Amino acid sequence: MGLSEHDLFLLAVLSPFAAAAVAPFVTRVLGHRAGWLLALVPLGIFALIASHIGEVAHGGNTVVAYDWVPSYGIKLSYYLDGLSSLFAMLVSGIGVFIVIYSGGYLKGHRYLGRFLAFMLLFMGSMLGVVLADNLITLFIYWELTSITSFLLIGFDNNREASRRAALQALLVTGAGGLSLLAAFLLISSTTGITEMSVLNASGDILRDSALYLPIFILVLGGAFTKSAQFPMHFWLPNAMEAPTPVSAYLHSATMVKAGVYLLMRMHPSLGGTELWTTVLPIFGGVTLIAGTLLAVRQTDLKLMLAYTTVASLGLLVMLTGTSIDAAITGAVLYLFAHSLFKGGLFMVAGTIDHEAGTRDITRLGGLGRAMPITFFAAALAGLSMSGLPPFIGFIAKEVLYDGTFGATTDNWAVTATAVAGNALMLVIAAAVALKPFTGEKVETPKHAHEGPASLWLGPLTLSLIGLGTALFAHTTGEYLIGPMAAAISGGTAEVELHLIPAHFGAPVVLSMVTVALGIAVFLMLDTARGIVAGVLRAIGWGPDRGFDQVVRLIIRMAIVITRVIQPGRMQTYMLVVFLFTALALFVPLFAYGEMPEWPEWPALSGSNFYEWAIIAIAVLGVGAVLIASTRLNAIVSLGIQGFAVALIFMLFGAPDLSFTQFMVETLSVVILALVMTRLDLGNHGHRPLPAMIRDGTVAVAVGVGLGLLLLSVTQWPFDARLSEFFTANSRAIAHGRNIVNVIIVDFRGLDTLGEIAVVMTTGLAILALIRIRTRKVEQYDGTKREVRIARTYSGERWGGDVS
């Protein structure tokens, strides 16, 4: 690959994001036909990946890397091997038809452009997930799929169910994403490897690691949430709130397979251990059976399909978990087949909903005559899902039975689970693909007729591909399935596929059992539905309801915490602030031995006795402020204390300060007295004794802390450089003899300008406050209360009219 080809690859991978940016504008011009134009983007990507398929099939792996955050070893790197190329082709190939289908399905919808943009964003993210080589790149794309999935599920954001489903999917898969990030960080910190391709080529480096168990659990946390494994499966059926193209694309064909992809991707480095072959089949098997049973319970076409998707994901996890090469080949085939038939069937369900006005299976029937093309596509997809020849689903089933119960292995439990699951899958396939179209015509809310080409093109093509790849089984095996299986098992598995079984062995028998069992259940579907519904009612609780309980618990916790830390009482806030200030002052003093030494007190007698007197006056003034019984006394005492401070300034060589302080204190006392005499206040300023002790302790603690801090500062040597500079240059540079004034108006003139601006702003604010008028307004609780309404000079109100 030359450099230009690398760039072309990067361009292709990023092109869906660019297309998403222009999608709304294209839609504004072209309307619903925009889908046909935008579908060219995935088509181009598909063509690019497909052009490398021969190379990949013969063992050539392509790595494209760009430095992103080199200091952390984060690269924007992509990796093309059998696994990622098949996934990328599914994502882009199905994407072509989904984009076209979306245009037809949401024809005339106000936000079609937005919808197409979200779809393309998702497509870009999903391509990134399957192509990423760097762990962090993979994680970012992984989270992007969660976010775009959230946007798409919540597309119809006027409905609460839709919002709930979106949030649920985001929380569940987002939590899984975090778990995955933790796993990746553990991997890179223990091994120093940040590239998936390097990791997979490093043999047992993870399996031998002391952190294998936590890494394993965290990876499963990511994979099981994304791929909806029991008991985290509940978000997937709820995600059916999304418009049908989303369900077909994200929640069956591509995104939900990201978890399976991850397990397959990490199989060479993480798989094959006893833990792996125990945990995965158990979770997968339970999910398979639970999913199919829950599907039988449903009557809504989309929900039935959604639960079989859960079941299929369970089957894939179970097969990947066996770590048997043949079973993995079966999983690959099944994954491929499932994407084709499930994507197609979802689109069929959407078309039925769109044309007939309902998705309820009990209210549908006999549509085959009105919608022949859709029926044809549904029948082909349904047969593939049922695992009947000559479809790819049949081959998948044969191979996976061969893998679990073949010549070399006979895993009874897995095989039995697979047979039961597949039989129930056949039931659902028949119910979805046959029931609405055959039998007697049932009156539907809308008069059903065939949809436009954009609606049937996708299902029909996907179904035909499901047929074609089976008819040319050998080529499919050589170019698609074989390379992918080899990438997963980490070896070079040769895959020979045949449409007609080579010999009459166990898989054929198992297939016949499956079909017979399936047909038997289908014939008594209504009874089966009743039984499952009864059991579920008896249990009464599910993880879905658990999710609600958890969310409510979180909200209640938030309410309680808010009430505790934000009680709306000023003293509480002040107490906390002061307490922590005291801690911040005392802890360093003690912890770092910064306690000041016991000072040498100046002699009480002697020439400076008047200094002692002035300080005593200040202390007395402060004391009088505290204990004053009337407010006027307190104000006067405040003045005494202020004047004493002014005198201190005077004594220690600061006449400017002294004059300013005298003026300010005088003004403060006058204004305070003026305002206070206007207030009709009783003398209830003092608090009860316990509060007095509490507040006093805290206040003294902070005060003493500050005093000690100052004392220790004065015991340090004094750095006089700044003062010396001003003293030396006051006359020489600024031509002033009063050094303090020179600093204020010259050296630090801009600071003084700032000070003046502050004074002016407070002056304006005071003016505004005085001009505000009060008015009676209604409160929340219905009582009348005065609220301030500002008036302009002309007297018009500019506060809101709240009465």
Next chain:
Amino acid sequence: MEPVLCVLITVLFSASFYLMLSTHIIRVLLGVALLSNGVNLLIFTAGRLLREVPPIIAEGQMVPTMATANPLPQALILTAIVISFSFFAFLLVLGFRAYQALGTDDVNEMRVAEPEREPEPPMGY
């Protein structure tokens, strides 16, 4: 003399914080006024003390002929006094208007913005 001023500053701060922990706006205001004096004296003392020699250069001299008081803290405090006074005036008017509008000077009774029993947030989605 620094240790003695440290004690005075401790007294000023303690009284100020005690007043600021009150629920009555007037007492909080008195606390703010004391606080500004405490902070000013703190800056003053941290710059070291020297008696009775203001930082002024005698006529005909380029630099002071003898050691003077530190001019830098004085410049800082001069700015601080003015700003804290304007701030004090603003708080005073704010408290006064709050009393006029709400009929109380007790901060715990001023609950228009944060009512005692606020409705719980919705539990839905």
